[in-house]
Amino acid sequence: MLQEFLKNHRIILASGSPRRQVFFRELGIDFTVNLRPVDEVFPDHLKEAEISDYLAALKAKAFDGALKPNDILVTSDTIVWHRGFALGKPLNREEAISMIQGLNGDTHKVITSVCLTSTNKQVVFNDTTLVTFISLTKDEIEYYVDNYKPYDKAGSYGIQEWIGSIAISKIEGSYNNVVGLPTQKLYETLKDFASV
Template sequence: MNPLSHIKKNIILASKSPRRQHLLKDLGVDFEIRTKEVEEVYPPELEREQVALFLSELKATAFTPDLTDNDILITSDTIVCLGDRIIGKPKDRDDAFNMLSDLSGNKHEVITAVTLTSKSKQHSFFVETEVYFKTLSNFEIDYYINKYQPFDKAGSYGIQEWIGYIGIEKIVGSYFNVMGFPVKEVYEALDEF
């Protein structure tokens, strides 16, 4: 019996991300997928962690009117931070190249916020992981962008792809957080929700 089988609610994952879907499925959780387009705009004065939390909660508000008493909604947002600069998803190929060039040879942070929402309550949290990239050559960056098309990923990369294999020297914190879904913390939050 799955340790989360005591949850007798309808769990909804509000994400198009195949990585998040895969990781939640591997927790042994039965869930459905619902998505809505939400314009990811946040107040400029927010701190880095607050941005991820704000966006995760903003996504939840799009679904709140549709929730029943039996639903638990999971929303999340991942941002990449290089110093105080927040790096989102690339607009195009040139933007992806510039992002990866900036991350090359540097440490950055990946912050994922997750929000659990029901009709009666909401719980949000974030997880931060440090990622250290080796110095990447232009050839390596071009190869990765051409082969993997990382245009749907914050920071223009997926740790679970080729660039992660050859480019990441070390991480401090959760590997799955860098994939965009801090599985251990999601498990614990669901267990307590």
């Protein structure tokens, strides 16, 4: 269905995330993957969705001057926001364990921003999901980190993995957003973006 709206466009996904690529295939979107290095640093005063919005748009800037008239570039960023701090991807085992211990027995926000860019316009949108963890033991946290190595995931966990099955007591909002893409909002926004 979406492909009808996109038939005159080339969709470029600037993400190496296998999970986002699966979502694109499930939405029936033909796309190419093109990655460009970006230093993902944001101003200190930004909070919550302002951070992921900024980083999604920053990733698009790496393609300045490279897009053709029928191209639609899709860039995105996911953060975990907890007690006034943004949690990105952990640098090592100790940081991964520490991040999950911080989320333990508490509720946090998972925010994903998506930036759609063409040669003549840009739209940034985001979605927020509330996720509540039960209290895990240190052994359970270490088991997860050692066996699933969540170093490519914001907040040090993947909801689609073992920890999502045993540790998450409640989720409010889009599950796919926590995995890494607000697919329902993407579907609607991409349809509008391609139609105008």
